[in-house]
Amino acid sequence: xxxxxxxxxxxxxxxxxxxxxxxxxxxxxxxxxxxxxxxxxxxxxxxxxxxxxxxxxxxxxxxxxxxxxxxxxxxxxxxxxxxxxxxxxxxxxxxxxxxxxxxxxxxxxxxxxxxxxxxxxxxxxxxxxxxxxxxxxxxxxxxxxxxxxxxxxxxxxxxxxxxxxxxxxxxxxxxxxxxxxxxxxxxxxxxxxxxxxxxxxxxxxxxxxxxxxxxxxxxxxxxxxxxxxxxxxxxxxxxxxxxxxxxxxxxxxxxxxxxxxxxxxxxxxxxxx
Numbered sequence: 350x351x352x353x354x355x356x357x358x359x360x361x362x363x364x365x366x367x368x369x370x371x372x373x374x375x376x377x378x379x380x381x382x383x384x385x386x387x388x389x390x391x392x393x394x395x396x397x398x399x400x401x402x403x404x405x406x407x408x409x410x411x412x413x414x415x416x417x418x419x420x421x422x423x424x425x426x427x428x429x430x431x432x433x434x435x436x437x438x439x440x441x442x443x444x445x446x447x448x449x450x451x452x453x454x455x456x457x458x459x460x461x462x463x464x465x466x467x468x469x470x471x472x473x474x475x476x477x478x479x480x481x482x483x484x485x486x487x488x489x490x491x492x493x494x495x496x497x498x499x500x501x502x503x504x505x506x507x508x509x510x511x512x513x514x515x516x517x518x519x520x521x522x523x524x525x526x527x528x529x530x531x532x533x534x535x536x537x538x539x540x541x542x543x544x545x546x547x548x549x550x551x552x553x554x555x556x557x558x559x560x561x562x563x564x565x566x567x568x569x570x571x572x573x574x575x576x577x578x579x580x581x582x583x584x585x586x587x588x589x590x591x592x593x594x595x596x597x598x599x600x601x602x603x604x605x606x607x608x609x610x611x612x613x614x615x616x617x618x619x620x621x622x
Contacts, residue, residue: 354571354584355489358479359418365472366414372468373397373407375461395461406448410469413440417476421580434580438476445469480579488571559596563622564603565589572603572611582611590622 355363376393396403420426420433428436448466452458479485565588571581583605585591593613595602600614 354422354581355418356421356479356486356580357489358475358482358485359421360489361475361485362414362417362472362479365468365475366411368468369407369410369465369472372461372464373403375464376459377402377461378455378457378459393459396465402447402451406444406451406465406469409440409447410444410465410472413437413444413476414472416440421479424574424578424580424582434476434480438473441469441473441476445473486579488569561592561594563590564593564601564619565591565622566613567618567620570613570615572605572609572613574611575602583609585613 373396375395377395377399378393396407414437416428416433416437420435420437423433426433431439445466448462448469452462452466455462475485566585568587570585572583572585573579574582585603585605589606591606592604593601594604594610597612599616600612601616602610603613604610
């Protein structure tokens with residue numbers, strides 16, 4: 350998983366799971382040692398001494414966080430008919446419900462239960478609210494500054510590289526087969542002149558007369574599923590070439606080098622190959 354594809358909501362879920370794991374080692378109850386009695390040998394129990402509480406609150410919350418993150422990274426996977434993210438959100442709510450009534454039913458509540466309740470609430474809130482709150486859907490790690498990484502032409506061939514890929518051998522006009530004309534060279538007499546390629550951004554191409562082309566993004570941008578899912582399925586990184594296969598309104602249907610396809614909604618400043 351690309352860490353730059355994580356959202357702020359994913360960061361909340363992961364952080365809450367870490368706090369929940371730490372809370373499982375803290376005391377479940379507290380007591381005041383009477384004066385004159387040596388209480389140094391008394392060890393308050395933690396979640397690992399109570400199998401039911403450990404499985405239904407602490408480990409359930411950690412498993413819920415893992416399901417939420419994996420579900421957003423690989424949309425479409427299901428568990429017993431439910432999407433992984435939905436199943437994880439439901440499990441996190443169950444953990445909040447269990448620890449809340451455990452605290453209400455008990456006495457002398459310790460740090461392990463209190464911290465566990467707070468972490469479970471944060472985890473459930475992040476799991477449920479991320480698809481609904483725009484601030485939580487923002488990338489966790491944004492690009493640092495306006496620096497634009499220019500892709501390098503040529504170099505070593507990449508997997509899936511072929512005709513039309515930037516840097517791959519291109520057909521020559523006249524001369525011997527396999528020879529490439531340098532950019533800016535004047536055509537020789539009798540040689541056909543190549544037609545000028547389209548200029549400008551991808552958004553200038555009419556949707557009804559679209560020709561696939563290679564492009565690179567100036568900064569990291571999310572790639573969303575073609576089904577309209579709000580969670581990104583991949584992230585397009587600067588310095589890498591991607592294939593635009595279709596126009597979708599103001600955006601593009603882009604294909605990554607591993608074969609995944611999705612919608613690039615922001616085509617501002619992309620560089621065509």
